[in-house]
Amino acid sequence: MGIPTTPQITVTGERPSRLSRLLKPFAFMSLPTAVLAVLFLIPMGILVYFSFQYGDLTGQSGFTLSNFTDTLTDPLYREIALATFEIATIAMVAQLIVGIPLAYVLAYKAGRFELPLLLALVLADELNPMVRIYAWRMLLGREGLINDALTSLGLINAPIDALLFNKFSVIVVLSTSYLTYTVIPIYASMKAVDSGLFEAAKDMGAGWFTTFRRVLLPLIAPGIFIALLLVYVPLFTDFAAPSLVGGTSGIMLGNVVADMVLQNGNLNMGAAMSFLMLLAAALFSLLAYQLSRVKGGAK
Amino acid sequence: MPLSRRIERALPNALGIGLTGFVLVVLFGPVLLLALFSFNDSTVISLPWEGFTTRWYSEALNDDGAMSAIGHSLVVASVVTVASLILGTLASWGLTRIPFRGRSLVAGIHGAVLVVPWLIIGIAGLIFFSQIELALSLQTITLMHIVVTFPLVVAVVSAGLIRFDPSLEEAAIDMGASQLQMMRYVVLPQIAPSLAAAAIFAFAWSFNNFEISFFTGGFEQTFPVWVYGVLRHSSNLPVVNAASTIIALAQVLLVFGLWYGMKLMTKRRGGTDRDAAEMITGAVR
Numbered sequence: 001m002g003i004p005t006t007p008q009i010t011v012t013g014e015r016p017s018r019l020s021r022l023l024k025p026f027a028f029m030s031l032p033t034a035v036l037a038v039l040f041l042i043p044m045g046i047l048v049y050f051s052f053q054y055g056d057l058t059g060q061s062g063f064t065l066s067n068f069t070d071t072l073t074d075p076l077y078r079e080i081a082l083a084t085f086e087i088a089t090i091a092m093v094a095q096l097i098v099g100i101p102l103a104y105v106l107a108y109k110a111g112r113f114e115l116p117l118l119l120a121l122v123l124a125d126e127l128n129p130m131v132r133i134y135a136w137r138m139l140l141g142r143e144g145l146i147n148d149a150l151t152s153l154g155l156i157n158a159p160i161d162a163l164l165f166n167k168f169s170v171i172v173v174l175s176t177s178y179l180t181y182t183v184i185p186i187y188a189s190m191k192a193v194d195s196g197l198f199e200a201a202k203d204m205g206a207g208w209f210t211t212f213r214r215v216l217l218p219l220i221a222p223g224i225f226i227a228l229l230l231v232y233v234p235l236f237t238d239f240a241a242p243s244l245v246g247g248t249s250g251i252m253l254g255n256v257v258a259d260m261v262l263q264n265g266n267l268n269m270g271a272a273m274s275f276l277m278l279l280a281a282a283l284f285s286l287l288a289y290q291l292s293r294v295k296g297g298a299k
Numbered sequence: 300m301p302l303s304r305r306i307e308r309a310l311p312n313a314l315g316i317g318l319t320g321f322v323l324v325v326l327f328g329p330v331l332l333l334a335l336f337s338f339n340d341s342t343v344i345s346l347p348w349e350g351f352t353t354r355w356y357s358e359a360l361n362d363d364g365a366m367s368a369i370g371h372s373l374v375v376a377s378v379v380t381v382a383s384l385i386l387g388t389l390a391s392w393g394l395t396r397i398p399f400r401g402r403s404l405v406a407g408i409h410g411a412v413l414v415v416p417w418l419i420i421g422i423a424g425l426i427f428f429s430q431i432e433l434a435l436s437l438q439t440i441t442l443m444h445i446v447v448t449f450p451l452v453v454a455v456v457s458a459g460l461i462r463f464d465p466s467l468e469e470a471a472i473d474m475g476a477s478q479l480q481m482m483r484y485v486v487l488p489q490i491a492p493s494l495a496a497a498a499i500f501a502f503a504w505s506f507n508n509f510e511i512s513f514f515t516g517g518f519e520q521t522f523p524v525w526v527y528g529v530l531r532h533s534s535n536l537p538v539v540n541a542a543s544t545i546i547a548l549a550q551v552l553l554v555f556g557l558w559y560g561m562k563l564m565t566k567r568r569g570g571t572d573r574d575a576a577e578m579i580t581g582a583v584r
Contacts, residue, residue, distance in 0.1 A: 028393030029405060032386045032449065036408050039446035040420070043427035047419070050426055102322055105315040115558075117319065123554040124326040126503045130526035131543040135329035137530070138336070138540075145332060152347070176325055229414060237416035240509050240523075244530050254418050261514070267426055274419045281416065 050271035067272030077256060084252040087167055087242075088235035091174040092182075095231065096224070098175075099182040103223075104216075106183070107190035118187075125180035133244050136173050140164040140245070165247025173241045181230040189223025190216075225292030232288075233281045253277065330547055337540040355541035365542040368525035371437055372506050375521060379444040379505035380498055386445070387452025387497060394453065395460045396468075409450040420447060421514030428515060435517035443515045444505045451504060452497040459493030492561055499557045503550070522546065 054064040071077055110117055139145050140163040147159035163169060193216065201211040239254025246252065257277070261270035340352035359365050393399075394406050412420075424443045428435060463486075471481040509523040516524060522542075529539050 025393055025397050025399035028389045028397060029399070032390035032393070032409075033405055035386060035446055035449070036412065039424070039442055040412055041408070043420075043423035044415075046427050046430060047423040098318070098322060101318055105319055109312070109315050119554060119558050120323060120326070123551060126507070126550050126554055127330060128507050128523060128526075128543070128546055128550065129509060130523045130530070131330060131333070131547055134526060134530055134539060134543060135333040138333060139329050179322070179326065233414065234416050237418040239418060240527060244527070257418065257422065261422055261425065267429070270422055271426060274422050278415065278419055281414075285414065
C-alpha cells in the first residue's frame with residue numbers, strides 16, 4: 001500500500017522550472033547585491049582611480065604615480081608607519097596574552113558563568129567607543145583620577161605625565177577596545193576542541209605548556225587567524241583613539257590619512273594612502289590565512 | 300591531600316578568576332568611574348569628591364548639541380537597523396538556500412565589506428559622494444551605515460540558517476504548505492533569535508560608528524562625532540560625562556534585554572544556555 005503513494009508525493013513536490021531557477025536568486029539577491037555594488041564596489045573603485053590621478057587645483061588632471069612615490073618616500077610617513085606598526089603589534093600581542101587564557105577560562109572553566117561573561121564581553125564592545133576613550137582619558141590624564149589618587153595617598157609627589165598623550169595610552173585604549181573581537185573567535189574555536197584531548201596529553205606525560213603548544217594551539221589556529229583579521233588589521237587604521245589620547249608621539253597612520261583628506265583636502269593623496277593600507281591589509285590577511293592553514297593542518 | 304597538591308589544584312582556578320576579574324575591571328572600571336563622576340559637583344573631573352549633584356544631567360538634557368546628536372544617532376540607527384534586516388535576511392536566504400552561478404563571489408563581496416577598515420570605506424564614501432555631487436548629510440551617513448551593517452546581519456542570520464536543517468522546509472512544502480506559510484511557520488520561528496541578535500548588533504554598529512559618520516557626514520553630527528568634537532576642544536566635559544552615562548546605561552539595558560530575550564526564546568524551544576552562547580559566537584565563525 002505504501003508503494004503507490006510514493007510517486008504521488010514526488011508529483012506534488014513542485015519541480016523548479018527554468019524560469020523560477022533564474023528568478024529566485026534574482027528575487028533574493030538583486031537588491032543586496034545592487035546596494036553593495038553602488039555603495040561599496042563603485043566607491044572603492046573610484047578610490048583606487050583617484051589614487052592614480054593628480055591635482056585639481058589648476059583644473060588639470062591626469063594619470064600619475066606620484067601619490068604613491070610621495071607617500072612611500074616621505075621619511076615622516078615612514079616614521080609614523082613604524083610607530084603605527086609598533087602600537088598595533090604591542091596592542092595585538094597584549095590582547096592575545098590576555099585573550100587566549102581568557103578564552104580558555106570561558107570555554108572550559110567558567111561553568112554557569114560562561115554565558116554571563118560572554119555577554120559582558122559583548123556589552124564591552126557595544127559600549128560607545130567614544131565614551132570608552134573619554135573614560136580612559138579621564139583616568140590617565142595629568143589631573144586624572146589615577147594621578148589624583150596616587151598624590152592624595154602620598155605615593156607620588158608630582159603627577160605622572162607619562163600616562164596620557166603617548167603611545168602607552170593609545171595601546172591601553174586600543175587593547176581594551178578590541179578585546180571582544182580577539183577573545184570571541186578564539187573562544188569559539190576552543191569550544192569545538194574536545195577537552196578529552198588535554199587529559200590524553202596529560203596521561204602521556206605532557207606538561208601544560210607542551211599540551212598548549214602541541215595540542216591546543218594548532219587546533220585553535222583558525223580562531224586566532226580570525227582574531228588577527230578582525231583586530232590586527234583595524235588596529236592599523238584606527239584614528240579616533242590616537243587623535244584623542246595619542247598626543248604628538250602617539251600619532252598613527254589613520255591620523256595622517258584623515259588629515260590628508262579633511263585638513264589638506266588632498267583626496268588623491270588620501271586615496272593613495274588608503275589604497276596602500278588596503279593592499280597591506282589584503283597581503284597580511286592572505287599571509288595569516290596561509291599560516292593558519294599550515295598550523296591547522298599540522299595537528 | 301598534601302598541601303602542595305592542593306595548591307597545584309587551586310592555582311589554575313585562582314589564576315582564572317584573577318584574569319577574569321582583571322579583564323572585567325579594565326573593560327568596565329573606567330566607564331563605571333565616569334558614571335560615578337557624572338554626579339560630582341565640580342567642573343573638573345577629579346578628586347576630591349565635591350558632593351552629589353544631578354546638575355550635569357539637567358545641563359546635558361538642555362544642551363542642544365548633545366540632544367540633537369543623540370537624536371540624529373537614534374534616527375540613523377533605526378533606519379539602518381530596519382534596512383539592514385531586510386537586505387540581510389534576503390541575502391542570507393539567497394546565499395544559504397538558493398544555488399546560483401557566482402554565489403561564492405557574491406558571498407565573498409559580502410564578507411569583504413566586513414574586513415575593509417571603516418576608515419577606508421569612509422574615505423571612499425566621501426570621494427564617491429563628492430563625485431556624484433550629493434551633499435553630505437544624515438542621509439549619506441545612513442546609506443554608508445547600511446552598506447557596512449547589512450553584511451553583519453547576513454553573517455548572523457546565515458549562521459542561524461546553516462544550523463537549521465533545510466529538509467524541514469522541504470517537508471513543509473511536501474505536506475502542502477505554500478512558500479509563504481513555510482517561511483512564516485517553519486523558518487521564521489527558527490531564525491527569530493538570530494534576527495533579534497542581528498537587530499541589536501546592527502543598531503549598535505550604526506549608533507557607535509564613528510569613522511564612517513565622521514567622513515560622510517555633513518553639518519548634522521551623530522553622537523560619536525559630537526563627543527569627538529567636544530573632546531578635541533576639551534570643552535564642557537561634565538556635560539559629555541552625563542550624556543555618555545545616559546548612553547552607556549541605555550546600552551547596558553539593551554544588552555541585558557538581548558540576554559533576557561534570548562534566554563526566553565531558547566528556553567521556550569527547549570534550548571539551553573549553550574545555544575544562546577553559540578548564537579553570539581556564530582556571527583564571527
